[in-house]
Amino acid sequence: MQLMSVNACRACGDDVIADRWALGYRTCTKCGERAARQVKHTIVPVPKSNYVYAHTKDDLISPYSHKGNR
Numbered sequence: 062m063q064l065m066s067v068n069a070c071r072a073c074g075d076d077v078i079a080d081r082w083a084l085g086y087r088t089c090t091k092c093g094e095r096a097a098r099q100v101k102h103t104i105v106p107v108p109k110s111n112y113v114y115a116h117t118k119d120d121l122i123s124p125y126s127h128k129g130n131r
């Protein structure tokens with residue numbers, strides 16, 4: 062059970078600093094940083110194959126590597 066008055070992070074449930082909350086953030090500092098750093102996930106459609114889930118530059122360079130298809 063959580064108190065309703067707590068500014069809880071949407072991602073982890075931790076308290077969000079009031080200043081952050083006032084700015085419109087709904088995630089704590091930790092999660093906010095993580096989200097900002099996170100590499101953008103991209104789906105690369107490969108003809109005659111499955112969609113390739115690329116999350117690193119390397120994946121984008123060689124989308125035919127059939128990574129999750131071993």
Ligand SMILES: [Zn+2]
Nearest residue numbers: 070073089092
């Ligand atoms: Zn959090």
